[in-house]
Amino acid sequence: MKVTSKVIKYGDHVDTDVIIPARYLNTADPAELATHCMEDLDTDFKAKAETAKIVVAGRNFGCGSSREHAPIAIKASGIRLVIADSFARIFYRNSIDIGLPIVECPAAAAAIRDGDEVEADLDKGIILDRTTGQQFEATPFPAFIEEIIACGGIEEFVRAKISGKKA
Amino acid sequence: MGMTMTQKILARAAGVDSCKAGDLLMCRLNLVLGNDITAPVAINEFERMGATIVFDPARIALIPDHFVPNKDIKSATMAKQMRDFARAQKIVHYYEVGRVGIEHALLPEKGIVAPGEVIIGADSHTCTYGAVGAFSTGVGSTDMAVGMATGECWFKVPEAIRVVLKGKMKPYVSGKDVILHLIGQIGVDGALYQSLEFCGEGVASISMDGRLTIANMAIEAGAKNGIFPVDDVCRAYLKDRVTRPWEAFEPDADAVYAREVEIDLDQLELTVALPHLPENTRLARECTDMTIDQAVIGSCTNGRIEDMRMAARILKGHKVAENVRCIVIPGTQQVVKDCLAEGLVDIFIDAGAIFTMPTCGPCLGGFCGVLAEGERAVSTTNRNFVGRMGHKKSEIILASPAVAAASAIMGRIATPEEVMA
Numbered sequence: 269m270k271v272t273s274k275v276i277k278y279g280d281h282v283d284t285d286v287i288i289p290a291r292y293l294n295t296a297d298p299a300e301l302a303t304h305c306m307e308d309l310d311t312d313f314k315a316k317a318e319t320a321k322i323v324v325a326g327r328n329f330g331c332g333s334s335r336e337h338a339p340i341a342i343k344a345s346g347i348r349l350v351i352a353d354s355f356a357r358i359f360y361r362n363s364i365d366i367g368l369p370i371v372e373c374p375a376a377a378a379a380i381r382d383g384d385e386v387e388a389d390l391d392k393g394i395i396l397d398r399t400t401g402q403q404f405e406a407t408p409f410p411a412f413i414e415e416i417i418a419c420g421g422i423e424e425f426v427r428a429k430i431s432g433k434k435a
Numbered sequence: 436m437g438m439t440m441t442q443k444i445l446a447r448a449a450g451v452d453s454c455k456a457g458d459l460l461m462c463r464l465n466l467v468l469g470n471d472i473t474a475p476v477a478i479n480e481f482e483r484m485g486a487t488i489v490f491d492p493a494r495i496a497l498i499p500d501h502f503v504p505n506k507d508i509k510s511a512t513m514a515k516q517m518r519d520f521a522r523a524q525k526i527v528h529y530y531e532v533g534r535v536g537i538e539h540a541l542l543p544e545k546g547i548v549a550p551g552e553v554i555i556g557a558d559s560h561t562c563t564y565g566a567v568g569a570f571s572t573g574v575g576s577t578d579m580a581v582g583m584a585t586g587e588c589w590f591k592v593p594e595a596i597r598v599v600l601k602g603k604m605k606p607y608v609s610g611k612d613v614i615l616h617l618i619g620q621i622g623v624d625g626a627l628y629q630s631l632e633f634c635g636e637g638v639a640s641i642s643m644d645g646r647l648t649i650a651n652m653a654i655e656a657g658a659k660n661g662i663f664p665v666d667d668v669c670r671a672y673l674k675d676r677v678t679r680p681w682e683a684f685e686p687d688a689d690a691v692y693a694r695e696v697e698i699d700l701d702q703l704e705l706t707v708a709l710p711h712l713p714e715n716t717r718l719a720r721e722c723t724d725m726t727i728d729q730a731v732i733g734s735c736t737n738g739r740i741e742d743m744r745m746a747a748r749i750l751k752g753h754k755v756a757e758n759v760r761c762i763v764i765p766g767t768q769q770v771v772k773d774c775l776a777e778g779l780v781d782i783f784i785d786a787g788a789i790f791t792m793p794t795c796g797p798c799l800g801g802f803c804g805v806l807a808e809g810e811r812a813v814s815t816t817n818r819n820f821v822g823r824m825g826h827k828k829s830e831i832i833l834a835s836p837a838v839a840a841a842s843a844i845m846g847r848i849a850t851p852e853e854v855m856a
């Protein structure tokens with residue numbers, strides 16, 4: 269899977285309360301959640317996400333609340349990849365479960381700047397900053413994780429497996 | 436190679452003799468938990484997966500606590516979805532408003548969690564149950580859905596940080612100060628992907644309510660779980676609460692730890708965390724110039740009877756400062772009854788505080804104490820992230836019930852010594 273796009277850059281410890289504030293958790297509708305994604309951190313996120321499809325952040329991205337609404341809101345905002353120095357563990361698991369590609373790559377997270385054009389090849393684990401020409405290596409996903417993401421999440425992955433067995 | 440407490444529990448639940456950090460295990464679950472915010476998402480996933488029946492209606496807990504009693508129509512709709520599911524699936528541990536409390540206060544109180552058990556919950560503070568020697572960790576709604584359908588969950592076996600507690604805490608110092616101090620020391624990602632395993636002679640002097648507070652905030656250091664050994668204090672707590680058989684696990688003498696951190700309880704002082712990260716800790720006595728608009732005493736972190744007693748002890752005979760709203764939120768209906776029986780409610784009301792129903796309410800900016808732009812609260816809750824309790828330009832200072840109560844009286848961050856004769 270390849271993603272090529274402009275980057276939105278954030279710092280360390282972006283928590284799930286700023287990704288989707290709890291005042292909007294009275295709904296589970298992805299489209300509605302997306303309209304409030306990141307609004308306490310970056311009021312321009314929605315406008316930026318129209319053209320930028322990659323978020324790059326620092327340490328411990330997605331820390332705090334276990335709300336799956338957070339990766340759901342990011343995905344529904346049109347973001348196709350999150351690269352970070354590290355992820356909080358519940359967010360990491362949730363992202364794979366719902367089919368939001370995420371990659372841990374400290375070198376890329378440190379070097380890539382806001383607005384850079386980045387090309388990421390998740391199968392090979394190669395991240396290229398086209399703006400600066402720098403290239404970074406991340407551990408590629410194992411096949412089953414890639415399959416989960418390609419299916420759009422673990423629910424679709426499981427359903428595909430079940431129907432495959434039946435067929 | 437020796438195993439940690441966490442590793443032993445996971446190995447047993449997976450049906451293997453041993454395991455080491457990094458192993459992937461499929462474990463049987465003793466309990467799957469969800470609340471009125473996370474369970475509706477999980478129920479949708481459960482149904483979309485094609486599941487029709489939960490693996491065991493006695494091993495699922497559905498707890499309406501975040502936005503209940505329903506704060507608005509949308510919240511009411513989500514609470515109703517969970518209630519309908521609970522009824523249809525005959526969920527044993529569904530508690531209705533009037534019988535319910537804050538999930539992480541309610542489940543230990545009712546003996547629904549026990550030593551050696553493996554528990555997942557679609558709520559990050561599920562790690563609370565490590566206080567009774569269980570492995571418990573927060574997950575998302577999808578993992579909860581899979582857990583409800585299959586009774587299993589896969590885990591990557593964590594390595595652990597050994598937290599050695601020495602000595603005994605001074606008066607007014609509590610479990611909240613222990614965990615805030617630890618988070619300040621190792622950072623909000625200091626235990627990322629790891630267990631926090633507490634040990635040492637200092638454990639014995641910490642009450643169960645204190646241990647529940649400490650384990651509750653393990654996630655605030657990024658930890659997968661926090662866990663205490665099962666000692667006499669814990670056994671006394673479990674007696675009459677847990678009637679089913681359980682097994683406690685001790686770490687092997689040659690267990691391997693990623694690192695060791697020592698906390699000298701004798702030296703520990705009242706600690707607060709300034710906006711906007713729990714790692715931003717200071718001594719309370721260094722922050723007495725910070726004024727407050729609101730004091731919140733409660734939550735899954737500090738809404739137990741001991742917390743209420745401490746707050747009442749400080750507030751007794753005093754008045755909440757004129758410019759401060761002091762909101763006391765008991766964790767469960769049993770805590771409410773105990774507060775009534777012990778005369779604490781009179782103390783709170785006479786001091787000019789409000790005593791509410793059990794709810795997560797303001798902790799996550801839900802209702803019952805949301806902050807306006809520019810306001811600052813001292814709060815016994817667990818997170819002081821931007822916008823957590825309301826407006827993105829509001830501030831939260833995390834503290835113990837003793838510091839929150841003293842601060843409510845003084846209208847600024849204060850220590851109990853300042854108000855107690």
